[in-house]
Amino acid sequence: MLLMRPYKHPPASDFVLERVLYALSDSIRLGIVRHLAQHGPATCGELDGGRPKSTVSHHFKVLREAGLVLTESTGTTHMNTLRRAELDARFPGLLAALLQPEPAAA
Amino acid sequence: MLLMRPYKHPPASDFVLERVLYALSDSIRLGIVRHLAQHGPATCGELDGGRPKSTVSHHFKVLREAGLVLTESTGTTHMNTLRRAELDARFPGLLAALLQPEPAAA
Numbered sequence: 001m002l003l004m005r006p007y008k009h010p011p012a013s014d015f016v017l018e019r020v021l022y023a024l025s026d027s028i029r030l031g032i033v034r035h036l037a038q039h040g041p042a043t044c045g046e047l048d049g050g051r052p053k054s055t056v057s058h059h060f061k062v063l064r065e066a067g068l069v070l071t072e073s074t075g076t077t078h079m080n081t082l083r084r085a086e087l088d089a090r091f092p093g094l095l096a097a098l099l100q101p102e103p104a105a106a
Numbered sequence: 107m108l109l110m111r112p113y114k115h116p117p118a119s120d121f122v123l124e125r126v127l128y129a130l131s132d133s134i135r136l137g138i139v140r141h142l143a144q145h146g147p148a149t150c151g152e153l154d155g156g157r158p159k160s161t162v163s164h165h166f167k168v169l170r171e172a173g174l175v176l177t178e179s180t181g182t183t184h185m186n187t188l189r190r191a192e193l194d195a196r197f198p199g200l201l202a203a204l205l206q207p208e209p210a211a212a
Contacts, residue, residue, distance in 0.1 A: 017208065022131035025124050090208065097199035102123065 007064055007071045012086035015067040020091065023066035024098060029059050033068055036082040037099050044071075044078045113170055113177045118192035121173040126197065129172035130204060135165050139174055142188040143205050150177075150184045 024030050032047050048056040060080065063069040070081045087095050130136050138153050154162040166186065169175040173196075176187045193201050 017204070018131050018133055018136060021127045021136075021204075025128035025131055027124055030124060030127075091203060092206065093199055093203035097197060097203050098123070098127075100198065102196065 006073070009064055009070055009083075010067050012067065012083070012090055015087070015090045017091060019066045020068060020087070020094070023062050023068055026059065026062075028055075029063055029068075030098070032059065032063065032080075033082060033095075034099055036069065036080060037084065037095065041079050041081040044080065047080065112179070115170055115176055115189075116173050118173065118189070118196055121193070121196045123197060125172045126174060126193070126200070129168050129174055132165065132168075134161075135169055135174075136204070138165065138169065138186075139188060139201075140205055142175065142186060143190065143201065147185050147187040150186065153186065 024033065028049075028051070031049075035047060036042060044056060044060060060069065060071060060078075064071055067083055068087065070083050072079050072081070082095075084095060130139065134155075134157070137155075141153055142148060150162060150166060166175065166177060166184075170177055173189055174193065176189050178185050178187070190201060
């Protein structure tokens with residue numbers, strides 16, 4: 001039997017701004033965070049945009065390790081949630097700024 | 107005679123959020139941006155923290171290419187300015203969120 005280990009998530013006290021910014025500096029990861037913010041928790045399958053599983057797994061790992069996303073497994077389903085309250089407490093205004101639509105370029 | 111070419115700076119219409127976030131995902135670069143925001147324009151020498159010139163040059167290049175910093179040369183002096191108004195217009199609230207002191211970790 002394959003033993004499933006739970007995913008590791010840093011406590012909010014260990015969040016590092018630079019790591020959060022790095023996690024969000026990729027279009028796919030930024031898109032995942034925006035999707036979770038708008039639509040609530042979602043499975044990896046709902047968020048993969050048809051990309052290869054290995055690619056998407058890597059992106060979720062980066063998001064988890066930065067503290068942006070909580071992944072919980074139920075059987076083979078992995079449900080992802082944005083850690084919004086904790087992020088807002090540590091970095092007030094940051095997610096709000098990132099999640100608003102960008103003004104049209106001048 | 108060595109011909110000095112002016113630094114390249116993207117117009118605000120070409121700013122890309124992911125690139126801005128990447129530029130800010132490094133402690134040295136984030137520190138430079140915070141210093142410029144608090145104290146106004148500064149030379150590279152005032153911002154290098156005693157680091158090797160090649161290291162600092164690389165960081166300024168990343169900051170310039172993302173649109174965060176404007177570097178203007180007068181003779182051998184390179185003066186750096188945060189492109190705050192343009193950044194605020196393109197990404198409202200982002201710099202404000204990044205420049206405030208971080209709340210103490212819980």
